[in-house]
Amino acid sequence: MKVLVTVKEVAEVEDDFEIEGTEIGSQYLAYDLNEWDDYAVEEAVQIAEAGDDVEVVAVTIGPERSEETIRMALAKGADRAVRVWDEALEGVDLLDVGAKVRLLEAVVAEEDPDLVLSGVQAGDDAFGATGVALADEIGFEWAAVVNQLDLDADGGVAHVHRELEGGVDEVTDVELPAVLTIQTGINEPRYASLRGIRQAQSKEIAPKDLDDLGLSAADVESELELTGMYEPETESDATYFEGSPEEEAGQLADMLRDKGVAE
Amino acid sequence: MTDVLAVSEHRRGDLRDVSYEVVTAGRELADETGGDLHVAVIGGDVDAFAEDLNREGVDQLHTVDHGEEFNHGVYAQAVEQLYDATDAGYVVTPNSVNGLDYAPAVANGLDLPVVTDVIDLDASGDGLVATREMYGSKVETTVELDADRAVVTIRGAEWPPAEGAGDAEVTAFDADIDESAVRSTVTGFEEAGGGDVDISEADVLVSVGRGIEEEENIELVQELADALDATLSSSRPIVDNGWLPKNRQVGQSGKVVTPDVYIAIGISGAVQHVAGMKGSDTIVAINTDPNAPIFDLADYGIVDDLFDVVPALIEEFE
Ligand SMILES: Cc1cc2nc3c(=O)[nH]c(=O)nc-3n(C[C@H](O)[C@H](O)[C@H](O)COP(=O)(O)OP(=O)(O)OC[C@H]3O[C@@H](n4cnc5c(N)ncnc54)[C@H](O)[C@@H]3O)c2cc1C
Numbered sequence: 149m150k151v152l153v154t155v156k157e158v159a160e161v162e163d164d165f166e167i168e169g170t171e172i173g174s175q176y177l178a179y180d181l182n183e184w185d186d187y188a189v190e191e192a193v194q195i196a197e198a199g200d201d202v203e204v205v206a207v208t209i210g211p212e213r214s215e216e217t218i219r220m221a222l223a224k225g226a227d228r229a230v231r232v233w234d235e236a237l238e239g240v241d242l243l244d245v246g247a248k249v250r251l252l253e254a255v256v257a258e259e260d261p262d263l264v265l266s267g268v269q270a271g272d273d274a275f276g277a278t279g280v281a282l283a284d285e286i287g288f289e290w291a292a293v294v295n296q297l298d299l300d301a302d303g304g305v306a307h308v309h310r311e312l313e314g315g316v317d318e319v320t321d322v323e324l325p326a327v328l329t330i331q332t333g334i335n336e337p338r339y340a341s342l343r344g345i346r347q348a349q350s351k352e353i354a355p356k357d358l359d360d361l362g363l364s365a366a367d368v369e370s371e372l373e374l375t376g377m378y379e380p381e382t383e384s385d386a387t388y389f390e391g392s393p394e395e396e397a398g399q400l401a402d403m404l405r406d407k408g409v410a411e
Numbered sequence: 412m413t414d415v416l417a418v419s420e421h422r423r424g425d426l427r428d429v430s431y432e433v434v435t436a437g438r439e440l441a442d443e444t445g446g447d448l449h450v451a452v453i454g455g456d457v458d459a460f461a462e463d464l465n466r467e468g469v470d471q472l473h474t475v476d477h478g479e480e481f482n483h484g485v486y487a488q489a490v491e492q493l494y495d496a497t498d499a500g501y502v503v504t505p506n507s508v509n510g511l512d513y514a515p516a517v518a519n520g521l522d523l524p525v526v527t528d529v530i531d532l533d534a535s536g537d538g539l540v541a542t543r544e545m546y547g548s549k550v551e552t553t554v555e556l557d558a559d560r561a562v563v564t565i566r567g568a569e570w571p572p573a574e575g576a577g578d579a580e581v582t583a584f585d586a587d588i589d590e591s592a593v594r595s596t597v598t599g600f601e602e603a604g605g606g607d608v609d610i611s612e613a614d615v616l617v618s619v620g621r622g623i624e625e626e627e628n629i630e631l632v633q634e635l636a637d638a639l640d641a642t643l644s645s646s647r648p649i650v651d652n653g654w655l656p657k658n659r660q661v662g663q664s665g666k667v668v669t670p671d672v673y674i675a676i677g678i679s680g681a682v683q684h685v686a687g688m689k690g691s692d693t694i695v696a697i698n699t700d701p702n703a704p705i706f707d708l709a710d711y712g713i714v715d716d717l718f719d720v721v722p723a724l725i726e727e728f729e
Binding site for chain 2: 159160161163164165167170172242244245246249268271272273274275276277278279280281283284285289290291292293309310311312313314315316317318319320321322323329332333336371372373374375376377378379380382383384385386387388389393394396397398400401403404407409410411
C-alpha cells in the first residue's frame with residue numbers, strides 16, 4: 149500500500165511586520181511545516197508502522213528552500229519525497245486551488261497511491277480546499293476534517309470521524325481509494341529523532357518541474373489574483389493597561405474587583 | 412446579470428444559522444450583478460426548511476428531497492445539477508466543515524475557481540472581488556477574479572441573517588443522483604467531550620492558549636483561575652496536546668461560551684476560537700503581540716509577557 153501525504157511549508161508572520169505591495173517582507177517571515185500537515189504525516193507514518201509493506205511518500209509544491217521543511221517529514225518517517233516547482237510558479241502570488249490540483253493530479257498519476265492524506269488547511273493562505281478538489285479530480289472518495297481514522301485496507305474502507313462544529317463528530321465510512329484531510333488532535337505528532345534527522349539526509353527528494361509532469365505554464369495559471377494586502381483596520385476599542393507587569397496586573401485586578409470578580 | 416445560487420445547511424433536523432447568512436450574502440451579490448437569487452435546500456425535511464428559508468429577497472427556492480443528513484456525494488451532484496438548471500454564475504455556500512467537504516468538489520466538477528472563507532464580497536465592478544484573511548488573521552487580502560462564475564464559501568457571522576417573509580416560488584428539483592458515485596456513508600454522530608465541568612455555565616473563564624508553551628505551565632493559569640474563583644478553559648492546541656480535556660476547549664469545534672468575564676492568556680484569536688467566545692460580556696487579552704487579532708475583540712488589553720503578568724495578578728488576589 150502507498151500513502152501519499154501532501155505537505156506544505158508555510159510562512160509565519162513575526163509580531164512586527166511590514167507589507168510590501170501584496171507581500172510581507174521576507175525578513176518578517178519564518179518558515180515551518182504546516183501545522184495540519186504535521187498531523188497528516190504522523191497519521192501516515194502510524195499507518196506504515198501498523199502494516200506490512202506500506203510506503204509513505206510526501207509531496208510538496210515549493211521552491212528549493214522548502215526542502216528543509218520536507219526533510220522534517222522524512223525525519224519523522226516518510227520514505228521519500230517529491231518536490232514540485234517550476235520557474236513558472238515563481239511569479240504567482242496566489243496559486244489557486246485549481247492549479248494546485250493540476251500539479252498534484254500529475255503526481256498522483258505517477259505515484260498511484262491508495263490513500264492520500266492532506267492537512268485540513270494551510271496556516272498561511274487558509275484555503276482548506278485542495279484535498280477535496282483533488283479527490284474529485286482524481287476520482288477518489290474523500291472526507292474533510294478527519295479527527296479519527298480507523299483504516300481497514302483489506303476491506304477497502306476507512307472508518308473516520310469528521311469533526312463538525314459544536315463538539316459533534318460525524319461518523320462515516322469512506323470507500324478507498326480516498327483523500328482524507330486531517331485535523332489537528334487526531335494523533336500526537338512525534339518529534340523528529342536525531343537518528344531520524346540523520347536518516348532523512350539520505351532520503352530522496354525528487355524535484356519535478358512542469359515538463360517532468362507533462363504540464364505547461366498554462367496549467368498553473370491562477371484564476372485568482374491577489375490585488376491587495378493590508379493590516380486589517382483595528383476595530384479595537386480596548387482599554388490598555390500599561391506600565392510594569394505589576395502595574396498592569398494591579399490595574400487589571402482593580403477592574404476585575406469593580407466587576408465583582410474575586411475580592 | 413449573473414444569477415446566484417446559495418446553498419443552505421442543516422444538521423439533525425435544524426437549519427444552521429449560516430443558512431440565513433448565505434441568503435443575505437447571495438442577495439447582496441445578486442443585487443450587484445442584477446441577477447436572481449436561487450436558494451437550495453438538500454435533504455432532511457426540505458418542505459419545512461424551504462418555508463423557513465423563504466425570506467425577503469429570495470427569488471426561487473429549490474428543494475432536493477434526498478436523504479436525511481448531509482452527504483457530500485449527494486450535495487455535490489445536486490448543486491452541480493442546480494447550477495446548470497438555474498444558469499447561475501456564483502455558488503455561495505457556508506465555509507463550514509460540511510461546506511468545505513463539498514464546495515471544492517463542486518468547483519472542480521464545474522471547472523470554476525473556488526474562493527473560501529470569504530468575509531466580504533463585491534461584484535459591482537467587472538468580475539468579483541473577495542476579501543479574505545491570511546496568516547492567522549494578521550492580514551486581510553483582496554482577491555480578484557476576472558469572471559462572473561465562481562464557488563464562494565462565506566465565513567459564518569460576517570453577514571446578518573436574512574429576515575422578513577419572502578414570496579419565492581418553491582420548486583421540487585428532481586436531481587438525478589447517481590448512487591454508485593456516492594461512496595461514503597454517514598453512520599451516525601457522536602458528542603465529543605463530556606467530562607467534569609461545563610465551561611459554558613461559568614461566569615468567569617480564565618482561558619489559556621499556545622503562549623503557555625509547556626504543559627507544566629498550565630499550573631500557573633490554574634492558580635490564577637483558583638484565585639479568581641474562575642473556571643479554566645483553553646484554545647484548541649492545548650487540547651490537541653492533551654494538556655487539558657476536550658470539554659475545556661472554546662471555539663468552533665469546542666464550546667460556545669458567554670461568561671461575564673473571559674480572560675484570554677496567550678491566545679491569538681483565530682477565527683475558529685473567536686467563534687466560541689465573542690459573546691462574552693467583558694473580554695480581557697494578555698498577549699505579547701500587539702497585533703494579535705484577539706485585541707480587536709478585547710475590552711481590556713495587556714501587551715506583555717504572560718509569565719510576568721500572570722504571577723503578579725495571582726499575587727493581587729492572594
Ligand atoms: C476546522 C477547524 C476548527 C477549529 N476549531 C477550533 C476551536 O474550536 N478552538 C480553537 O481555539 N481553535 C480552533 N481551531 C484552530 C485555530 O485555527 C487556531 O489554530 C487556534 O485557535 C490557535 O490557538 P492559540 O491562539 O492558542 O495559538 P496561537 O495562534 O499559536 O497563538 C498563541 C499566542 O500566544 C502569544 N504568546 C506567545 N508567548 C506569549 C507570552 N509569553 N505571553 C503572552 N502571549 C504570548 C502569541 O503572541 C500568540 O498570539 C480550529 C481550526 C480549524 C481548521
